[in-house]
Amino acid sequence: xxxxxxxxxxxxxxxxxxxxxxxxxxxxxxxxxxxxxxxxxxxxxxxxxxxxxxxxxxxxxxxxxxxxxxxxxxxxxxxxxxxxxxxxxxxxxxxxxxxxxxxxxxxxxxxxxxxxxxxxxxxxxxxxxxxxxxxxxxxxxxxxxxxxxxxxxxxxxxxxxxxxxxxxxxxxxxxxxxxxxxxxxxxxxxxxxxxxxxxxxxxxxxxxxxxxxxxxxxxxxxxxxxxxxxxxxxxxxxxxxxxxxxxxxxxxxxxxxxxxxxxxxxxxxxxxxxxxxxxxxxxxxxxxxxxxxxxxxxxxxxxxxxxxxxxxxxxxxxxxxxxxxxxxxxxxxxxxxxxxxxxxxxxxxxxxxxxxxxxxxxxxxxxxxxxxxxxxxxxxxxxxxxxxxxxxxxxxxxxxxxxxxxxxxxxxxxxxxxxxxxxxxxxxxxxxxxxxxxxxxxxxxxxxxxxxxxxxxxxxxxxxxxxxxxxxxxxxxxxxxxxxxxxxxxxxxx
Ligand SMILES: Nc1ncnc2c1ncn2[C@@H]1O[C@H](COP(=O)(O)OP(=O)(O)OP(=O)(O)O)[C@@H](O)[C@H]1O
Ligand SMILES: [Mg+2]
Numbered sequence: 001x002x003x004x005x006x007x008x009x010x011x012x013x014x015x016x017x018x019x020x021x022x023x024x025x026x027x028x029x030x031x032x033x034x035x036x037x038x039x040x041x042x043x044x045x046x047x048x049x050x051x052x053x054x055x056x057x058x059x060x061x062x063x064x065x066x067x068x069x070x071x072x073x074x075x076x077x078x079x080x081x082x083x084x085x086x087x088x089x090x091x092x093x094x095x096x097x098x099x100x101x102x103x104x105x106x107x108x109x110x111x112x113x114x115x116x117x118x119x120x121x122x123x124x125x126x127x128x129x130x131x132x133x134x135x136x137x138x139x140x141x142x143x144x145x146x147x148x149x150x151x152x153x154x155x156x157x158x159x160x161x162x163x164x165x166x167x168x169x170x171x172x173x174x175x176x177x178x179x180x181x182x183x184x185x186x187x188x189x190x191x192x193x194x195x196x197x198x199x200x201x202x203x204x205x206x207x208x209x210x211x212x213x214x215x216x217x218x219x220x221x222x223x224x225x226x227x228x229x230x231x232x233x234x235x236x237x238x239x240x241x242x243x244x245x246x247x248x249x250x251x252x253x254x255x256x257x258x259x260x261x262x263x264x265x266x267x268x269x270x271x272x273x274x275x276x277x278x279x280x281x282x283x284x285x286x287x288x289x290x291x292x293x294x295x296x297x298x299x300x301x302x303x304x305x306x307x308x309x310x311x312x313x314x315x316x317x318x319x320x321x322x323x324x325x326x327x328x329x330x331x332x333x334x335x336x337x338x339x340x341x342x343x344x345x346x347x348x349x350x351x352x353x354x355x356x357x358x359x360x361x362x363x364x365x366x367x368x369x370x371x372x373x374x375x376x377x378x379x380x381x382x383x384x385x386x387x388x389x390x391x392x393x394x395x396x397x398x399x400x401x402x403x404x405x406x407x408x409x410x411x412x413x414x415x416x417x418x419x420x421x422x423x424x425x426x427x428x429x430x431x432x433x434x435x436x437x438x439x440x441x442x443x444x445x446x447x448x449x450x451x452x453x454x455x456x457x458x459x460x461x462x463x464x465x466x467x468x469x470x471x472x473x474x475x476x477x478x479x480x481x482x483x484x485x486x487x488x489x490x491x492x493x494x
Contacts, residue, residue: 021400022085024374029086030054042370043086045363046079052354053083057090060320066290067318069309071298071348073325073341074356077396080324083356084294087322094238096291096319098123102300114264116308121242121270123319125289126277129236135169135192137162137229138205139184144176160190162225175199189222238289241317244273290319298323299342302334306344313350323351364391364399371400377407379418386420394432402426 029040034054036047043050049072059065072080088097098119105115137160144156156171158179171179175192178199184190187208191200203220249269280286295301301309312318323343330342339345359367365388372379379387383406391399403418405426410418431439440447 019375022082024370025082025085025089027086027090028053028057028083034058039366039370041086041089042374043082044366044370045359046083046356049074049079049083049354049356050086052352053087056320056322057087060087060091060095060290060292063095063290065320066316067313067321069313069321069323069347069351071323071325071341071343071351071353072356073353075358076326078356078358080326080356081296084296084322084324087292088294091292094125094127095289096123096125096238096240097294098291098319099294099296102295102297105301105305110264112302112305113308116305116312117270118242118245118265119293119295120312120319121245122240123291123293124241124317125238125291126241126244126280127236127238127287127289128280129234129285129287131232131234132196133194134231134233135160135194135229136225136231137167137189138207138224139186139188139190140166141186142179142184144171144180160229162227162229164227165229167229189225240291241273241277244277245270248273288317290317292322293319294322294324296324299325299327299330300333303332303344304334306332306347310347310350359396361388361392364388364396367396368399368403371403375403375407377403377418378416379403379406380420383418383420383423386423390423390427394434398432402430405430 024042027041027043028050029037029043030050031037034051036043036050036054038044056068056070059068072083074080084099088099091097100119105112107115110118140159140161142156142158144154146154153173154176155173156176158169158171158175160167160169174197178197182190182199182201184199184201187205189202189205191202192198193200203222205224206221207224209221245265249265277286277288281288309321313321325341325343327342329338329340331337332339332342332344337344340348343351365384368384368387368391372384387399387402390402402423406418406422409422409425410416413422415422
């Protein structure tokens, strides 16, 4: 059995998930009537925006409406990206969701319009229905004849049966290889996809249960199939228009899908594919599934990109476009004109705007608590209260980052629960924006390339204290920062 030993076993690799900024978000946390639960699926508060997201989700699920644009607008750290993540988690698996940051459009290899076109076509799914012929039955016998010389084509026969019939199939080399790989033996119930040459072992036949006495706990027993061995089955798979483009563009080939290095795709290729897909739709072989394109930091787009979006949204196959921004009234990139959120008015006019608002003390505590659970950190109630007040004074993001750091300090002193002292230590080790600005103000002369007029610092400190980057709408008067010692003073009260 020299051949068998060379067949390598395929082992499942245990998937290791890293903890990311939004890994605690598992859905929108809505009940059946789209009312947001207070704390659910990792989501806290932000009720209005979540309710709106629920309506959008329904719209996506219906899949009938094309080309709607939604803008999530609000201060930094109010959960815009989190809500978009939640929508993607709550969507059906076969509806495409593409995520793109505005800054990703500027690359030397792809023009902006090509990158946007690819993003749009990635977000449009084509559900293709196919009928395939399957062979399903219990293996009675598998005979493999090896050539006497040891090389050359293997041949063999496979005998399959159902409750009603028994058939012998001749096997080619490829089919023998995949049968051996799956360790198919007499008594197994298998299905074979003839066209793809794919063998699937469903389980072992009940009738032969007594013949196997050494079995793992994972051995599954099934009934011998009934009826014909040959069956017709409808299989449905969803691919995105972009995937069809890449596979059909001769210069790329499907391997480009794995490297992601697809380059520019010729318009003629896309044209042909659109025609083909339209044909399939008419013949009832395929459906279009409009998905979601999420563009984060949409203010990074310039006027040309916005013009592209305007036009692309009018296409009947357009996906739902979700955008997010934390800007106020600011320059539209590539022009001297100012506009709300840095987005031209004609695009804003087609957009449903969903605002996100700042969190209350309670909500901050809840979010921090969820993050502690996510990062496997135990924290005393007192420390959590302190962390909440840090979040209130600085920002939610900063205090989320303190959790892991404080836990490391706690572990160094061999503690099991993060206490106030650990938080205090990391708070003094790592500065937040506000304290960093105060430091710069004090020592600005000693830094290289100092502009000296302090206008940038004024804007930064306004942003730090108001918690908003929309300097244009917020009163940008330089708020005095409370300085590096503010925290130590506060501690006694907590
Ligand atoms: N309602 C919420 N429930 C749970 N976690 C949240 C919620 N809102 C925000 N978070 C978490 O707080 C952090 C900051 O939120 P997020 O990144 O979504 O902010 P943002 O609005 O996208 O900010 P920016 O404008 O800076 O991009 C993230 O880790 C996010 O998962
Ligand atoms: Mg964001």
